[in-house]
Amino acid sequence: xxxxxxxxxxxxEGIDWAGGVSVMLGRAFxxxxxxxxxxxxxxxxxxxxxxxSVPLSTLMAVFVGMALTWQxxxxxxxxxxxxxxxSAASLALVRELVPALMALTVGAKIAxxxxxxxxSMKVSEQIDAIASLxxxxxxxxxxxxxxxxxxxxxxxxAYGNVLALGGGAFIAxxxxxxxxxxxxxxxxxxxxxxxxxxxxxxxxTFGLLVGLIGCYQGFQTKFGTEAVGISTTNTVVATSVAIIxxxxxxxxxxxxxx
Amino acid sequence: MAPIIELKNVYKRFGDNIIxxxxxxxxxxxxxxxxxxxxxxxxxxxxxxxxxxLPYDKGNILYRGREVxxxxxxxxxxxxxxxxxxxxxxxxxxxxxxxxxxxxxxxxHTKMSDQEMLERAKxxxxxxxxxxxxxxxxxxxxxxxxxxxxxxxxxxxxxIKPEVILYDEPTTGLDPANINRIGKMIMKxxxxxxxxxxxxxxxxxxxxxxxxxxxxxxxxxxxxxxTPDELWNHPAAEVSDFIQGRYYEDKD
Numbered sequence: 220x221x222x223x224x225x226x227x228x229x230x231x232e233g234i235d236w237a238g239g240v241s242v243m244l245g246r247a248f249x250x251x252x253x254x255x256x257x258x259x260x261x262x263x264x265x266x267x268x269x270x271x272s273v274p275l276s277t278l279m280a281v282f283v284g285m286a287l288t289w290q291x292x293x294x295x296x297x298x299x300x301x302x303x304x305x306s307a308a309s310l311a312l313v314r315e316l317v318p319a320l321m322a323l324t325v326g327a328k329i330a331x332x333x334x335x336x337x338x339s340m341k342v343s344e345q346i347d348a349i350a351s352l353x354x355x356x357x358x359x360x361x362x363x364x365x366x367x368x369x370x371x372x373x374x375x376x377a378y379g380n381v382l383a384l385g386g387g388a389f390i391a392x393x394x395x396x397x398x399x400x401x402x403x404x405x406x407x408x409x410x411x412x413x414x415x416x417x418x419x420x421x422x423x424t425f426g427l428l429v430g431l432i433g434c435y436q437g438f439q440t441k442f443g444t445e446a447v448g449i450s451t452t453n454t455v456v457a458t459s460v461a462i463i464x465x466x467x468x469x470x471x472x473x474x475x476x477x
Numbered sequence: 478m479a480p481i482i483e484l485k486n487v488y489k490r491f492g493d494n495i496i497x498x499x500x501x502x503x504x505x506x507x508x509x510x511x512x513x514x515x516x517x518x519x520x521x522x523x524x525x526x527x528x529x530x531l532p533y534d535k536g537n538i539l540y541r542g543r544e545v546x547x548x549x550x551x552x553x554x555x556x557x558x559x560x561x562x563x564x565x566x567x568x569x570x571x572x573x574x575x576x577x578x579x580x581x582x583x584x585x586h587t588k589m590s591d592q593e594m595l596e597r598a599k600x601x602x603x604x605x606x607x608x609x610x611x612x613x614x615x616x617x618x619x620x621x622x623x624x625x626x627x628x629x630x631x632x633x634x635x636x637i638k639p640e641v642i643l644y645d646e647p648t649t650g651l652d653p654a655n656i657n658r659i660g661k662m663i664m665k666x667x668x669x670x671x672x673x674x675x676x677x678x679x680x681x682x683x684x685x686x687x688x689x690x691x692x693x694x695x696x697x698x699x700x701x702x703x704t705p706d707e708l709w710n711h712p713a714a715e716v717s718d719f720i721q722g723r724y725y726e727d728k729d
Contacts, residue, residue, distance in 0.1 A: 340571075347530050348568035352582045352633075353557040355550075 251362035264367030284386030305405030337437025368430030487536035514694030
């Protein structure tokens with residue numbers, strides 16, 4: 220019986236959480252779309268969240284490109300078809316691995332950074348201070364971070380695609396004697412515009428989730444020294460689960476069977 | 478004259494924890510009204526209820542006769558323009574320097590030029606005793622002492638020239654010299670600017686010296702409200718024990 224109660228309690232907490240996140244999204248857009256739009260704040264956040272994520276994005280994309288190309292190259296060698304390594308790697312990287320891994324690594328970093336910052340502000344009553352001075356915390360804090368993360372992840376995704384291609388070409392040439400130019404041509408030839416679009420739509424969605432969950436968890440931080448740590452841990456879990464679930468949903472939308 | 482802020486039969490709970498039950502008091506314009514009471518009883522919650530930072534469950538909280546719970550976004554903004562709050566730790570914005578902190582409300586509510594805001598910021602910092610440091614405007618909150626942070630927070634609150642200032646434990650954690658300085662500032666703002674002050678404090682000497690009236694929070698309401706002399710000579714044991722710093726057993 221206790222197990223059933225516990226499951227019920229967790230389900231209810233999950234529904235409450237999803238409801239709270241949805242309400243924050245609706246309110247943030249309702250207030251954010253009114254003038255002034257806070258363009259300076261948005262650009263500030265794009266630099267803080269995006270530009271500072273370039274080193275990690277670079278590392279992630281290059282190594283993912285190299286690792287996947289190695290995996291496919293090694294497998295294709297068994298069939299005597301190593302020259303197809305570019306074609307094989309392209310779909311997996313552009314449609315799936317670059318957007319999803321970018322969100323899981325860089326996106327989680329962005330989300331936990333937002334949670335830590337807003338959680339610290341919550342604990343030190345800075346969010347209350349913003350409201351007490353007549354400003355709207357959703358407008359000042361949530362809106363710029365939400366828009367910035369929605370713009371940043373697709374940009375990093377596009378950047379990551381180029382680097383993954385470069386990493387793959389390097390391994391193809393060095394390890395499998397497939398010329399880099401040939402790798403590039405077969406890589407690009409395999410892709411259709413919808414493949415790029417699906418990758419970007421995924422990144423845009425992941426950016427929304429990352430910014431929203433980061434902000435929500437920050438605002439929900441309780442008081443006390445361990446509260447910020449608990450919130451950031453919850454952010455990592457919630458962001459990862461949300462990205463994985465939405466990745467699956469979007470994959471089924473962009474790749475319908477039949 | 479109608480009170481500037483009035484609380485009538487307010488009820489507030491957090492989950493199973495009832496903070497206020499049938500809480501009532503009224504604050505007149507221009508007075509310094511001090512709230513005292515034991516730690517953790519919810520004195521700070523009272524200040525947040527007054528400016529709509531927290532919702533209340535039952536009762537009425539009125540600002541100039543207008544119900545706070547019924548205020549829309551614009552009216553709440555107007556309320557918060559006129560009723561400023563100084564938070565316990567100062568709550569200065571870490572990512573902004575002192576100038577940006579002090580002028581935050583000016584940028585939010587006015588169309589003052591940069592030069593006008595600079596002049597106003599200097600004026601406010603002078604009033605709180607921070608004007609002696611020519612570099613203070615561009616220092617970050619982390620580089621300020623606790624006393625300086627509280628005074629900078631006070632400068633931020635007075636920049637917009639509010640009618641009412643709410644102080645949440647303004648002297649907690651300060652040395653005796655700074656406690657004295659804060660107390661004198663509260664009285665100076667009342668005398669020179671006619672500001673109404675509502676002060677939550679544990680500091681009995683400050684409560685006695687600065688207040689026109691004192692209210693003691695006891696068993697989730699304010700049964701004891703009077704002038705400092707009336708409270709300091711009150712016959713009820715719980716009042717005299719609290720003020721004298723003697724342990725008393727709360728039978729509730």
